[in-house]
Structure formats: structure tokens, C-alpha cells
Amino acid sequence: MSGNRSAGDVRSVAEKVFAIADAFGTGAELSLSDIAQRANLPLSTAHRLLAEWVEWGGIVRGDDGLYRVGMRLWKLGVRAPTARRMRMVALPFLEDLYEVTRENVHLAIRDGLGALYLERFSGRGSVPVISEVGSRLPLHATGVGLVLLAWAPSDVLEELVASGPRKFLPNTMVTERELRPRLAEIRATGIARSVNELTADSFSAAAPIRDQTNEVVAAVSIVAHADRSADPQYAAAVGVASRGISRALGWRS
Amino acid sequence: MSGNRSAGDVRSVAEKVFAIADAFGTGAELSLSDIAQRANLPLSTAHRLLAEWVEWGGIVRGDDGLYRVGMRLWKLGVRAPTARRMRMVALPFLEDLYEVTRENVHLAIRDGLGALYLERFSGRGSVPVISEVGSRLPLHATGVGLVLLAWAPSDVLEELVASGPRKFLPNTMVTERELRPRLAEIRATGIARSVNELTADSFSAAAPIRDQTNEVVAAVSIVAHADRSADPQYAAAVGVASRGISRALGWRS
Numbered sequence: 001m002s003g004n005r006s007a008g009d010v011r012s013v014a015e016k017v018f019a020i021a022d023a024f025g026t027g028a029e030l031s032l033s034d035i036a037q038r039a040n041l042p043l044s045t046a047h048r049l050l051a052e053w054v055e056w057g058g059i060v061r062g063d064d065g066l067y068r069v070g071m072r073l074w075k076l077g078v079r080a081p082t083a084r085r086m087r088m089v090a091l092p093f094l095e096d097l098y099e100v101t102r103e104n105v106h107l108a109i110r111d112g113l114g115a116l117y118l119e120r121f122s123g124r125g126s127v128p129v130i131s132e133v134g135s136r137l138p139l140h141a142t143g144v145g146l147v148l149l150a151w152a153p154s155d156v157l158e159e160l161v162a163s164g165p166r167k168f169l170p171n172t173m174v175t176e177r178e179l180r181p182r183l184a185e186i187r188a189t190g191i192a193r194s195v196n197e198l199t200a201d202s203f204s205a206a207a208p209i210r211d212q213t214n215e216v217v218a219a220v221s222i223v224a225h226a227d228r229s230a231d232p233q234y235a236a237a238v239g240v241a242s243r244g245i246s247r248a249l250g251w252r253s
Numbered sequence: 254m255s256g257n258r259s260a261g262d263v264r265s266v267a268e269k270v271f272a273i274a275d276a277f278g279t280g281a282e283l284s285l286s287d288i289a290q291r292a293n294l295p296l297s298t299a300h301r302l303l304a305e306w307v308e309w310g311g312i313v314r315g316d317d318g319l320y321r322v323g324m325r326l327w328k329l330g331v332r333a334p335t336a337r338r339m340r341m342v343a344l345p346f347l348e349d350l351y352e353v354t355r356e357n358v359h360l361a362i363r364d365g366l367g368a369l370y371l372e373r374f375s376g377r378g379s380v381p382v383i384s385e386v387g388s389r390l391p392l393h394a395t396g397v398g399l400v401l402l403a404w405a406p407s408d409v410l411e412e413l414v415a416s417g418p419r420k421f422l423p424n425t426m427v428t429e430r431e432l433r434p435r436l437a438e439i440r441a442t443g444i445a446r447s448v449n450e451l452t453a454d455s456f457s458a459a460a461p462i463r464d465q466t467n468e469v470v471a472a473v474s475i476v477a478h479a480d481r482s483a484d485p486q487y488a489a490a491v492g493v494a495s496r497g498i499s500r501a502l503g504w505r506s
Binding site for chain 2: 012013014015017018021024025028029049052053056058068069070071073074075076077078079080081082083084087088091092095098099111116121122132133134136
């Protein structure tokens with residue numbers, strides 16, 4: 001592959017192609033110079049590789065000269081079996097949960113130190129949330145994240161605490177001393193309750209989803225107004241839905 | 254780029270990288286030899302480029318040795334503004350439609366000669382459908398497809414008829430003589446009704462979604478059992494939902 005490498009940059013052509021895609025990880029609309037800078041490529045190389053991306057359809061260039069992720073990547077991405085299978089199995093249960101509560105309903109999996117949102121329903125009257133499909137929010141400050149953290153390998157908590165987790169609000173727990181007993185309680189009760197930890201005025205009840213190996217592979221939650229946090233219906237509904245999804249994945253209690 | 258090309262294959266490295274991805278367009282789990290064959294690459298090249306894809310996370314290799322689309326591509330794909338904006342705007346209306354009818358609810362955009370499904374809700378009791386998110390079904394045999402075809406540039410119908418469209422069932426229309434008056438009627442009424450054209454025992458009512466330029470950019474439908482095809486509630490509900498989504502996109506009647 002050495003023929004593909006320019007002086008000082010040891011990356012292969014494929015790695016540079018992927019670096020262009022990674023530039024879109026934190027922005028939806030980027031200029032050529034944004035992309036070149038984020039991908040750490042000379043403008044000429046970025047321009048040439050972007051032209052190949054555009055030719056393929058993975059990236060589109062608008063009349064405004066800005067580049068965006070194209071539908072070709074969307075079509076490819078939705079074929080990812082992890083997201084596809086989980087979504088197909090969970091969808092009817094998420095619909096039920098939404099119908100019963102009319103609140104925000106979330107489905108997430110763990111992605112490193114974040115909770116990656118695979119699905120989200122929001123009622124018109126439900127509390128505004130910052131998550132959307134494809135969002136990645138911190139494990140320690142969301143209901144689904146705390147569930148995923150509670151059943152993650154123990155080094156994930158250590159890594160999280162060492163990463164300097166952000167204290168979004170006074171209620172957000174960021175130290176191992178606070179988090180350890182809380183995660184133990186979540187494991188004991190099967191429900192994570194989170195009030196005003198990521199955004200003000202919001203309450204989340206979340207529960208684990210298990211597969212046929214009994215491993216926790218995802219989490220489901222309801223997010224409602226904080227003043228509903230004493231209402232037992234949310235934890236009950238989310239507990240039943242999480243078991244339904246788990247059973248549909250082959251889990252047996 | 255000539256240094257990147259092997260004898261007889263004039264494709265650039267980036268094009269070969271993309272050819273690997275395209276191999277997953279028609280299969281979810283592929284072996285190395287499947288991929289090499291579909292991408293028209295020697296095994297050694299396919300193996301080397303796949304290793305780069307796996308290193309990046311766009312493709313994953315399972316314990317069974319098969320390759321699948323990875324979550325990195327899912328995360329990138331959901332950032333595509335076309336799908337993301339349409340989905341975010343349409344979702345509350347699709348939820349309403351589902352709640353009122355408890356039938357399958359579909360949202361699709363045109364992708365060449367196909368209808369690409371951006372979203373799908375299915376009730377537990379609703380008729381089974383073959384569409385799922387990311388599916389691409391023929392324009393001439395689905396409710397959403399007929400709507401998208403009715404408002405497509407005229408060369409799309411010509412291209413479709415010339416492509417030898419498949420007659421799935423006796424009701425499926427495949428000739429220009431059949432389709433032209435039908436598309437005119439869809440444009441006049443604003444609703445496409447389709448009975449037993451793609452799958453037996455199913456009925457679809459579909460309506461166009463317009464944006465602020467008055468252009469038809471998507472279609473929404475309900476798919477129910479064929480014996481409900483005389484029930485006027487479906488066309489009414491889908492007509493109202495399509496207008497609601499259009500208004501949310503900036504359309505003014």
C-alpha cells in the first residue's frame with residue numbers, strides 16, 4: 001500500500017476515505033475546508049476524495065456548496081443487523097408503551113461510554129428531550145445509560161469515572177462513590193429512575209433488555225415531566241415492555 | 254491515481270472501497286468470496302479492503318466468519334439530512350395515523366424507479382407487509398409508489414414501462430396505457446388506492462407530501478386488509494396526515 005501514501009501521512013487511501021466520513025460525526029453540513037481540517041487532509045486530497053464520495057452517492061453536495069451525508073449511506077446503514085433486528089423486535093412494544101403513556105419512549109444500546117439512541121417516539125405534549133435517533137448521550141446522566149452502565153463490564157465504570165464525566169445538573173452523579181451503590185440498586189430493582197440529571201424538569205424510568213444468553217443488550221425508557229417522578233405507572237410500564245422485548249429476543253426468565 | 258490501479262481494473266482505490274459496501278445492497282451476511290464476487294475484486298484485494306472496513310467499524314466480522322454492516326455506518330447513515338428531517342417532521346403525524354387506524358403506516362420517498370421506505374409502523378393485528386425501513390419496493394405496485402410516480406417527471410414513467418415492470422398479481426398495472434389514466438386520477442383526487450397489486454389481501458391508501466416549493470417530496474400510506482378497501486376512513490385519515498406533514502414542511506395550500 002506504500003504507493004498510496006503521501007509524504008508524512010502514513011494512512012492508506014481507504015483510511016483517508018473513512019476520515020472524510022468521520023468528519024460528519026459532529027456536523028451535518030460541512031464545507032470543503034471544514035472536512036479537510038477534520039480529516040487532517042490537504043485541501044486537494046480532500047477535494048479529490050470528496051468527489052469520489054459524491055460520485056458514489058454517500059455524500060451529496062448542495063447548491064450552497066456544502067456537503068451532507070447522502071441517502072446511499074442511509075440505505076446502507078439501516079442494513080446494520082444490530083440496529084435492524086433490535087428495532088424490528090422492539091417496535092411493537094415501544095408503540096404499546098407510547099400508546100399507554102403518551103410520553104417520550106426511547107430505545108438505546110451502549111456505544112463505548114455513551115448510550116446510542118436507536119429509536120425514539122415523542123408525544124406532542126410530552127417533555128422536550130435532546131435525544132434523537134442516532135444521538136449518543138452520556139451513560140451516567142440518562143436513564144437508559146445508567147441501565148446500560150449497571151450491566152456493563154466493570155472496566156466501563158472505571159473508564160467513565162476516569163474520563164471526567166460532566167456534571168450537567170446538581171443531581172448528576174459523576175464519582176465512583178456515588179455511582180457504585182446506585183448501579184447496585186438498579187441491578188437489584190431492575191429499574192433506573194433518573195430525575196433532573198441531564199436536562200431540567202425531566203424524569204426517566206428505564207429497564208434492561210436481555211437476549212437469549214441473558215445478557216443485557218439494550219435499554220428502554222420513558223421520559224416524562226419531573227413532577228411525574230412519583231407516579232409508579234412509568235416504571236411498571238417500562239418494566240413490562242422490557243420483559244416483552246427480551247422474550248421476543250429469546251430470553252427466558 | 255494511476256498508482257492505485259491494478260492491471261485491467263481501472264477503478265480507483267476509493268471506488269473499490271465503495272464497491273465493497275455495495276456488495277451489502279442485496280445481502281445482510283456475506284462471506285469474503287461473496288463480497289469479492291459482487292465487488293468484482295480479486296480475493297486478496299477484497300480481503301485487504303475488508304480488513305480496512307472492519308478496522309474502521311463500517312463492517313463487522315462475526316464469529317461465524319461472515320461480514321455484516323456495522324453500527325458505524327448506521328450512525329453515519331442516520332445523519333443523512335433528507336431522511337432525518339423528513340422523519341422528524343413526519344413522525345408525530347405517523348403516530349397519530351397509527352393510533353387512529355391501528356394499521357400499517359408507511360412513509361416513503363422516490364429512489365429511481367423504487368419507493369424507499371423511511372419509516373414503518375405496524376400494528377400487532379394489522380396485515381403483514383413486506384416493507385421495512387430501508388426497503389425499496391417498485392413504484393408501480395405500491396400505494397406510496399403510485400403517488401410518487403404520479404408526480405414524478407414524465408420520463409420516470411417512460412423509464413419504468415421500458416424497464417419491464419413485474420406483474421406481481423392480476424391487478425398489478427404494468428403498461429403505459431393502464432398507468433397513464435390511473436396516475437391522472439391520482440393527481441386529480443390526491444389519493445392513490447391500491448388493492449391486491451403487490452401482495453394478496455392487502456389494500457393501501459396513499460397521499461402526497463409537499464414541501465414549501467409545492468413539490469411532492471414523499472408519500473404516506475396506510476396498508477390494511479383488502480376487505481377494508483371500501484372503508485372511506487383510510488383515505489380521509491391519510492389525506493389529513495399528508496397535509497399536516499406538508500404544512501410542517503412549509504407548504505401552504
